[in-house]
Amino acid sequence: MTNQDTEGRMRVTSLGAALGAEISGIDLRESLSRGRADEILEAWRTHLVLVFRDQALSTEDQRRFAANFGTLHERRRGGTSFAKDKYGLYEGDPTIREDPNLMLVSNVRVDGKPIGAVADGDMWFHIDSGYSERPYRYTVLHAIKLPSSGGDTLFANMYKAYETLPEELKAKIAGRKALHIHEYKRTAKVDLSKDFSTSPHYFHPVVATHPETRRKSLFVDRLMTARIEGLEAQESEDVLARLFDHAERPEMIYAHKWRPGDVVMWDNRCVTHGRTDFPRQEERILRRCTIEGDPIQP
Secondary structure, eight states, X not given: OOHHHHTOOOXXXXXXXXXXXEEESOOTTSXXXXXXXXXXXXXXXXXXXXXEOSOOOOHHHHHHHHGGGSOBOOOOSSOEEEOSSTTSEEESOTTSOBOTXXXXXXXXXXXXXXXXXXXXXXXXXXXXXXXXXXXXXXXXEEEEEOOSSOOOEEEEEHHXXXXXXXXXXXXXXXXXXXXXXXXXXXXXXXXXXXXXXXXXXXEEXXXXXXXXXXXXXXXXXXXXXXXXXXXOHHHHHHHHHHHHHHHTSGXXXXXXXXXXXXXXXXXXXXXXXXXXXXXXXXXXXXXXXXXXXXXXXX
């Protein structure tokens, strides 16, 4: 009997017409066979966002699972570290061994210092590391502690967003690139009148071709896409506003309401995501790792 025979049947349940599927029948603490990893990849390419419920992953479990899908990204700035506390990670303590593959998404503070990143409040739609030359291929996020309400993650299907654009707008953006800038804000655009040279930034095709599915998608987001190359400033603003509004229509979106133990993974090449507000006095802790990507292809 092979490893795949002993793994049992994987079940895929769609979470809506836009995108998203729940995967059941898998304990992510166990090593995956290549066949099972390929099954997950097939579901991923179809549904773009995958949800695994009721998982209890250690940091090593999460790393091992994510590594089935590529090379784990090493964080080159910020520094996430192991901690001797119940969350498994602590950011900012130089006395504890650093772990460059993991990051906390958290509003918790210890001695007035944040233990994670993107702490409080809502967050506009964005692409993880869309401001870099090689944006992450995948993000894998594990829920550890959640507020009583809010803090939902909204995912937008950027294949569908592109495919349903008016033809005149498709023609307007064909062959163009857009500037993506990261300035560590959650709900504000970059001010292009100021010097942004020290902020991470990169030009990517407005319309991207996925290297595996060969489908075209919009590769822009409200938070970090600042302007479209080759258009006058006002025209660029107008076109981007139309693209953002179109991509964030309800029929493009799956809203994930987190439960403790959830593992949610998405493809950054064809999905943008945002976050709803939540009570700031309540703790929200999720643990993230990402897979290295490649340059975005037109």
